[in-house]
Amino acid sequence: MKMKKTDIGVVLFMYAVCGFFYYHMTKLKASSQTYPRFTIILLFGLTTLYLVQMLVNAKKYGVESGVDEVFAGFQPRQFFFCLAATILYLVCIYFFGFYISTVVFMVAVLLFLKVPPLYTAITVVVIVGLIYFAFQKFLGVKLPVGTVMKALKK
Amino acid sequence: MLDTLSLMGAGFLNALTPINLLMMAGGVAMGIVIGCMPGLSAAMGVALMLPMTFTMKPETGLIVLGAIYCGAIFGGSISAILIHTPGTPASAATAIEGYQMTQRGQAGKALFTACYASFWGGLLSCVSLYFFSPLLAKLTLKFMSAEYFWLSIFGLTIIAGVSSKSMIKGLMSGALGLLISTIGLDPISGVKRFMPSSYFAEGINTTCALIGLFSMSQVFILAEKKIKARAQATKFTDKMSLSREERKILRPTIVRSWIIGNLIGILPGAGASIACFLGYNTSRQFSKHKEQFGKGSIEGVAGSEAANNAVTGGSLIPTLTLGIPGESVTAVLMGGLVIQGLTPGPELFGKYAPMTYTFFAGFVLVQFFMLGIGLLGCRGFAQISRLSDAILIPCVTVLCFVGSYAIHKNIMDIVVMLSFGVLGYLMRKFDLNTAAVVLALILGPIGEKGLRNALRTSRGNISVLFSSVVCWVLIALCIVGILSPIFMNKLEKKAEEEATGVDPDDKKPVDLDIDND
Numbered sequence: 001m002k003m004k005k006t007d008i009g010v011v012l013f014m015y016a017v018c019g020f021f022y023y024h025m026t027k028l029k030a031s032s033q034t035y036p037r038f039t040i041i042l043l044f045g046l047t048t049l050y051l052v053q054m055l056v057n058a059k060k061y062g063v064e065s066g067v068d069e070v071f072a073g074f075q076p077r078q079f080f081f082c083l084a085a086t087i088l089y090l091v092c093i094y095f096f097g098f099y100i101s102t103v104v105f106m107v108a109v110l111l112f113l114k115v116p117p118l119y120t121a122i123t124v125v126v127i128v129g130l131i132y133f134a135f136q137k138f139l140g141v142k143l144p145v146g147t148v149m150k151a152l153k154k
Numbered sequence: 155m156l157d158t159l160s161l162m163g164a165g166f167l168n169a170l171t172p173i174n175l176l177m178m179a180g181g182v183a184m185g186i187v188i189g190c191m192p193g194l195s196a197a198m199g200v201a202l203m204l205p206m207t208f209t210m211k212p213e214t215g216l217i218v219l220g221a222i223y224c225g226a227i228f229g230g231s232i233s234a235i236l237i238h239t240p241g242t243p244a245s246a247a248t249a250i251e252g253y254q255m256t257q258r259g260q261a262g263k264a265l266f267t268a269c270y271a272s273f274w275g276g277l278l279s280c281v282s283l284y285f286f287s288p289l290l291a292k293l294t295l296k297f298m299s300a301e302y303f304w305l306s307i308f309g310l311t312i313i314a315g316v317s318s319k320s321m322i323k324g325l326m327s328g329a330l331g332l333l334i335s336t337i338g339l340d341p342i343s344g345v346k347r348f349m350p351s352s353y354f355a356e357g358i359n360t361t362c363a364l365i366g367l368f369s370m371s372q373v374f375i376l377a378e379k380k381i382k383a384r385a386q387a388t389k390f391t392d393k394m395s396l397s398r399e400e401r402k403i404l405r406p407t408i409v410r411s412w413i414i415g416n417l418i419g420i421l422p423g424a425g426a427s428i429a430c431f432l433g434y435n436t437s438r439q440f441s442k443h444k445e446q447f448g449k450g451s452i453e454g455v456a457g458s459e460a461a462n463n464a465v466t467g468g469s470l471i472p473t474l475t476l477g478i479p480g481e482s483v484t485a486v487l488m489g490g491l492v493i494q495g496l497t498p499g500p501e502l503f504g505k506y507a508p509m510t511y512t513f514f515a516g517f518v519l520v521q522f523f524m525l526g527i528g529l530l531g532c533r534g535f536a537q538i539s540r541l542s543d544a545i546l547i548p549c550v551t552v553l554c555f556v557g558s559y560a561i562h563k564n565i566m567d568i569v570v571m572l573s574f575g576v577l578g579y580l581m582r583k584f585d586l587n588t589a590a591v592v593l594a595l596i597l598g599p600i601g602e603k604g605l606r607n608a609l610r611t612s613r614g615n616i617s618v619l620f621s622s623v624v625c626w627v628l629i630a631l632c633i634v635g636i637l638s639p640i641f642m643n644k645l646e647k648k649a650e651e652e653a654t655g656v657d658p659d660d661k662k663p664v665d666l667d668i669d670n671d
Contacts, residue, residue: 106552
């Protein structure tokens with residue numbers, strides 16, 4: 001099996017995680033270091049083992065990019081819109097509460113993904129209704145109202 | 155013996171309460187919907203519904219999760235038969251014969267066979283669940299701190315190998331999870347470790363991590379792909395039934411597949427996707443009508459479906475007794491157990507025996523609901539399976555948000571869930587194992603307590619970790635756990651090759667939206 005260049009990122013990420021935890025571990029009391037040290041050594045050792053395997057594969061079978069395989073059929077516009085909308089949704093919940101944010105988020109994403117307006121409306125009503133009855137009424141979960149809405153109510 | 159029988163009887167009485175029956179029906183229907191949609195997986199469905207079980211009694215919560223699990227495994231067969239796209243990998247072998255039957259105008263018969271075989275496979279798997287679980291749980295009474303440490307390592311070596319293309323990557327995922335599990339207060343001294351804020355004092359919220367790694371990451375996977383219209387589900391007019399003669403033919407097939415599925419389920423590291431191919435191959439080997447295979451054989455459908463549903467009961471045995479889930483769905487189920495404050499092992503069959511036996515009885519009854527709802531709702535579920543990813547993306551996102559918020563009613567939980575969603579997405583893109591991270595988050599604290607207590611009692615002498623026979627057995631099992639994926643991968647490849655006639659490594663990637671978790 002050829003070595004994939006994309007795996008270099010995996011190795012670097014794991015080493016970065018080890019480095020981060022090691023740095024913070026050194027600040028702990030000696031007795032509290034035992035288990036984190038064990039896990040850091042374990043992750044470091046396994047990552048190094050994987051690195052060695054990658055290098056052996058590179059020597060034996062050659063190197064390939066791996067990007068084509070990992071991101072085959074990747075739709076950047078669609079993906080990043082959904083990701084950004086999800087993050088914005090989280091921010092909106094904090095300010096405007098759950099229900100308003102959910103309706104806006106769902107309508108925006110559904111229309112962006114070219115779902116016909118009628119299906120969009122049905123989907124939003126079904127999901128909001130489901131959450132209202134299942135979580136708020138049945139389970140008694142108080143969903144966030146939002147800081148702006150709270151201020152307006154006052 | 156009499157005690158066990160009375161517990162079993164009481165379990166059935168408890169399980170038959172209206173709320174439990176309602177939850178079984180709801181869970182099975184939800185599971186079938188999740189299973190028949192090719193973009194969603196059983197693990198994802200169980201993770202998504204986990205927060206809904208918090209306010210329920212532990213047994214009711216577990217029954218719901220078990221119902222979703224069984225429903226999802228069966229649900230995969232509906233889309234496999236009607237649109238030739240398995241809803242879950244567990245139904246991949248069902249698509250071979252099931253779709254052939256659909257093309258021959260026997261979709262109703264294929265669906266009935268799948269439902270009938272799933273019912274018997276699931277029901278028979280409960281037999282082993284009842285009889286082997288208490289025996290295995292008694293074994294853990296011999297466990298001390300050092301043994302618990304090795305048990306956590308064994309659990310990780312097992313899950314790390316599952317659904318990972320590279321074993322080392324699977325183990326790396328487990329080690330990463332262990333490291334993440336150290337965030338929070340030191341369980342022995344109470345010292346703050348790796349905590350950016352006091353929110354993390356109790357460590358990473360396992361449920362948020364579960365929802366993020368299994369459900370939110372799936373949203374990102376769906377969002378990166380081009381949205382395609384799903385194939386039209388075949389409308390069928392033939393009767394959903396089997397003749398007495400056909401049922402007689404299926405009997406030995408179902409029994410064989412039950413044994414196969416059950417053993418595969420008990421073996422940590424193997425799952426329903428392997429069982430369905432093994433069940434299918436065995437049904438072909440023993441069939442008196444081999445010529446029908448490849449053209450639409452009811453034995454092929456039954457062999458695959460009975461085996462994948464027999465996995466459900468079997469896989470619960472190591473999960474409930476040793477705390478070692480063999481696959482992603484049971485890892486999530488175990489998360490549900492731990493969140494309810496229950497620890498897998500002898501306590502479940504002692505102090506909490508009434509709860510455990512109610513869950514077992516519920517699991518038996520779930521199979522009846524699966525049969526009823528499956529048969530009555532096949533046509534409707536077939537239409538749901540066509541639901542576009544464009545609709546699933548925002549719906550699942552909203553459910554992930556509300557689910558993670560519902561736990562502590564804290565927006566930080568959503569932030570954690572979303573972070574794990576992104577981490578899970580990247581991990582899946584780079585062939586790392588999300589199930590291993592989840593299990594490490596659950597087993598990490600158990601292992602840490604075991605290791606530190608063992609070292610404390612031995613005054614730092616590391617030989618305490620190798621001081622008992624049980625320790626050595628567990629160490630040997632760890633080695634077997636590390637090596638088992640090699641064997642399991644070969645077994646799966648061989649079974650798939652025999653079933654499809656194509657080497658899985660050589661075939662072109664098929665456009666199936668199935669999730670390997």
